[in-house]
Amino acid sequence: MKHTLSVLVEDEAGVLTRIAGLFARRGFNIESLAVGPAEQMGVSRITMMVPGDDQIIEQITKQLYKLINVLKVQDITEVPCVERELMLIKVNATSANRSEILELVQIFRARVVDVSEDSLTVEVVGDPGKMVAIVQVLSRFGLREIARTGKIALTRESGVNTEYLKSLQSKLQ
Template identity: 80%
Template sequence: MKHTISVLVEDEAGVLTRIAGLFARRGFNIESLAVGSAEQLGVSRITMVVPGDEQVIEQLIKQLYKLISVLKVQDITQQPSVERELMLIKVNANASNRAEVIEITQIFRARIVDLSEEAVTIEVVGDPGKIVAIIQMLNKFGIREIARTGKIALVRESKVNTEYLKSLEAKVTL
């Protein structure tokens, strides 16, 4: 199972290297990694997606807490949270298929950020499922390049689990 881990760290040189080293020494793979300033000056938030079972993740969290600059570690996988990812995707789009590419872009509420005679660059922001879905739709045109930020996430203060609500909604419409 994939786990989303949120780590608050002191914003100082070498913190990310120490965390990456911890993962490497234990043979863990980081599937997604995003780092940026947090709400407090001098603190950064690292959001990682890591595969592993509950025991492995529990051990990993204990090991992270042993690092000097780590302030707080949370496995937010099972908590109601808001998840987003940013992707830039460059797709072949000539005169014959450009209208269809633009239509798909609009359906996914994405934005065209660059246009040429032969290609379109699209900015997509959304949950990881949306990112995968638009890639599948645009694949038939030929994808030239993709750049993705990795997942970022925050726990919902409302504690409302939107995934649970979506599943209820789907049952009602069936």
């Protein structure tokens, strides 16, 4: 199972290197990694997707807390969260299929950020499932390049689990 870890660290040189080294030494993989400033000055938030069972995640958490610059580690996998990724996709676009691609881009609430004679670059923001879906739909036109950020996430203060609500709604339909 993939777990989402939210780690608050002191914003100092070498922190990310120490965390990556910890994972490498213990043979753990990081599937997705996003780092940026947090709400407090001098603190950064690292959001990582890590495969493993609960025991492995508990071990990783304990090891992370041993690093001096780590302030807080939270497994937010089962916690109601707002999750987003950003992806840029460069897709082949001829005059014959450009309008069809533009329609698909609108359906996914994505936007075109660059146009050339034979390609379109599309910006997509959303949950990881949306990223997979739009790649699948646009792949028939020929994908030239893809750049994708790691997942970022914040817990929902409301406590509302939208994934649970979506599953209930689909059962009712």
